[in-house]
Amino acid sequence: MEASPNVTLGADTGGTFTDLVLITSHGLALNKVPSLPTAPQTAILNGIQSMLGSAEWPRATKLVHGTTVATNALLQREGAKVLFVTNQGFEDIPEIGRQNRELLYSLQPSRP
Numbered sequence: 324m325e326a327s328p329n330v331t332l333g334a335d336t337g338g339t340f341t342d343l344v345l346i347t348s349h350g351l352a353l354n355k356v357p358s359l360p361t362a363p364q365t366a367i368l369n370g371i372q373s374m375l376g377s378a379e380w381p382r383a384t385k386l387v388h389g390t391t392v393a394t395n396a397l398l399q400r401e402g403a404k405v406l407f408v409t410n411q412g413f414e415d416i417p418e419i420g421r422q423n424r425e426l427l428y429s430l431q432p433s434r435p
Contacts, residue, residue, distance in 0.1 A: 328348060328384070329346075329347070329348060329384060330345070330346070330347050330381045330382065330383045330384050330385070331344075331345070331346040331347075331383065331384065331385040331386075331387065332344075332345055332346075332371070332383040332385070332386050332387070333345075333346075333386075333387040333388075333389075334367045334370070334386075334387070334388050334389075335388075335389045335390070335391075336358060336363045336366065336367065336388070336389070336390040336391075336392060337358055337390070337391045337392070337395070338358060338360065338391065338392060338395045339357070339358055340355050340356065340357060340358055341355070341356050341357070341358045341363070341366040341367055341370055342354070342355050342370075343355075343356070343367065343370040343371060343374060345371075345374060345375075345381075347381060352374050352375075353374075354370045354371075354373060354374040355370075356369050356370040356373060360392070363390070363392065
């Protein structure tokens, strides 16, 4: 199957619903299906299947995926318990976070 020109598939997996959008030269198709928290990929495939029916699936030239699953788990404090294990000298990694501060090599970085 050759790639169809400019086919974009977008999927947004949330805790309750998975939203899908398919953009082709023929137009736009939207779908919303229940999410499957233990198998989010299955919800995406189910959504595509119900959107396209028995038609042949076009090969996407771009796939865009977003999710709020991790954000929701943090906000609701429902995620798995996590243990942070590190080597001596690296205990501050969770506090350092991203390396996008103004003075990256400062020995005394200021926290925002």
